[in-house]
Amino acid sequence: MLLTLAIWWACIVAEALVVFRAFPGNLLRRYPFFYTYATSVLICDVLLFAMYELSPASYATWCWRAEFLNILLGCGIILEIFKHVLSPYPGAERIARFAGLTLFAAIFCFGVFYPMVPGALNVQFAIGQLERYVALERNLLVAQAILFFAVLAIISYYRTVMGKNAKGMILGYGIWLGASVMTLALRFYIGRRFTHAWNVIQPLAYFTSLVIWAVSLWSYEPSPAFDAPAPLEMDHEAVVATTRSAMEAMRSHISKVASA
Amino acid sequence: MIQLILILAFGALCLSSLYFLARRTPRAEGGSGPLVEARQALQALRSGLLPPELIARIFARADLEYVLSEVPENVRPLFMEERKKIALSWVNQVRRQILLLRRFYLGSARSYARLSFRTEIALALDFAALLFACRALQVALYVRGPFAVPGMVETTAAVAARVCKVYEESLAFLSPAQLGALADRSAGAARL
Numbered sequence A: 001m002l003l004t005l006a007i008w009w010a011c012i013v014a015e016a017l018v019v020f021r022a023f024p025g026n027l028l029r030r031y032p033f034f035y036t037y038a039t040s041v042l043i044c045d046v047l048l049f050a051m052y053e054l055s056p057a058s059y060a061t062w063c064w065r066a067e068f069l070n071i072l073l074g075c076g077i078i079l080e081i082f083k084h085v086l087s088p089y090p091g092a093e094r095i096a097r098f099a100g101l102t103l104f105a106a107i108f109c110f111g112v113f114y115p116m117v118p119g120a121l122n123v124q125f126a127i128g129q130l131e132r133y134v135a136l137e138r139n140l141l142v143a144q145a146i147l148f149f150a151v152l153a154i155i156s157y158y159r160t161v162m163g164k165n166a167k168g169m170i171l172g173y174g175i176w177l178g179a180s181v182m183t184l185a186l187r188f189y190i191g192r193r194f195t196h197a198w199n200v201i202q203p204l205a206y207f208t209s210l211v212i213w214a215v216s217l218w219s220y221e222p223s224p225a226f227d228a229p230a231p232l233e234m235d236h237e238a239v240v241a242t243t244r245s246a247m248e249a250m251r252s253h254i255s256k257v258a259s260a
Numbered sequence B: 001m002i003q004l005i006l007i008l009a010f011g012a013l014c015l016s017s018l019y020f021l022a023r024r025t026p027r028a029e030g031g032s033g034p035l036v037e038a039r040q041a042l043q044a045l046r047s048g049l050l051p052p053e054l055i056a057r058i059f060a061r062a063d064l065e066y067v068l069s070e071v072p073e074n075v076r077p078l079f080m081e082e083r084k085k086i087a088l089s090w091v092n093q094v095r096r097q098i099l100l101l102r103r104f105y106l107g108s109a110r111s112y113a114r115l116s117f118r119t120e121i122a123l124a125l126d127f128a129a130l131l132f133a134c135r136a137l138q139v140a141l142y143v144r145g146p147f148a149v150p151g152m153v154e155t156t157a158a159v160a161a162r163v164c165k166v167y168e169e170s171l172a173f174l175s176p177a178q179l180g181a182l183a184d185r186s187a188g189a190a191r192l
Helices: A002-020 A032-054 A058-088 A092-114 A120-127 A131-157 A164-190 A192-216 A230-259 B002-023 B032-049 B052-057 B061-072 B073-109 B117-144 B152-170 B176-191
Strands: none
Touching: A002 A032, A002 A192, A032 A058, A058 A092, A058 A131, A058 A164, A092 A131, A092 B117, A120 A131, A131 A164, A131 B002, A164 A192, A230 B117, B052 B073, B061 B073, B073 B117
């Protein structure tokens, strides 16, 4: 309990540091979605701490409401990635946008049609209120993690360059997201026996993320300027065609050698 | 239980991908860098690394026959070992070409605003399949040795020349003047 409270306090201090460091470098204007999320988390944490001390009965309800609000605002970090990492690369951005929309549509369809499968919700109705919140939070975070991972894969595949600020945002949010998805899944599966471990691991992962954000967003460091290849813009169709024929040649080369 | 395993695996995948992202060097890649490198690598391949004569020499069956008939027995394993190393190194070169081609292609694609999702997926799968095929070939050479595949010399020599030719065509739009300008831009960017 003491450890959980200590981590909570440490998180509030780190959140305040992240938010207040935004003023000297004018980072609020540069990363509005990220700082909306960070400010919301800070305000929620301070209010929830006060509520925990003054009115523990209402704390649980408000805690989950704040959690869901912040999960929603956390999507802003993905928007920041689009804006600061992918926008200098129109091709990569287009693929990421298409992949994002496709994934969103797939997850939305799954959310709408899955409950129609006979027996799909039996488990959900059989469990208590807390477990239902845990399952809902886990599902929302898994959906967000799928989107986040797809964007990361596109960034890695196209080797887009990113600055210290964007890299820190991605690392911090990714650590929290990955750890949360895993601990929520374990909490749902193991049940209340896992609560103590959950109450330490998830805040600890969040604190790690805050430290990464505090360090990487200490000052403004944008992504390095990208020197777009002017001749390729008009020749891309030719590049696609010749790349394909080069690959065809190499494929036949390899298969001939392998089968010879 | 299956749901739990899937979610845990996915979470672990997310965290490990972050590790690789964190390790990535923050190199500012100019758009012209890969182009210049691709062109220079092509020149190096054509002139020094992959001429048909060199490949014919590496995989020459006559050498094996000579060693088997004329050379003392204790020298044969050494010869086989050395030839295997050279053959593996050759496949490695082909693999590097594919990686280079992919790098060059992605350098172009990421800046092209009208990119087709279907084409990108198809090419990504093709690249992955080719790289896998190279690895498989490396394993085959490692296990069976460089002379275990008859007819290898002719095929390798012929198609290696084709690969270089196609590369030449894919970079044909880069005239020597453009190449010089791009190289200067890349050098300038590197200095910065």
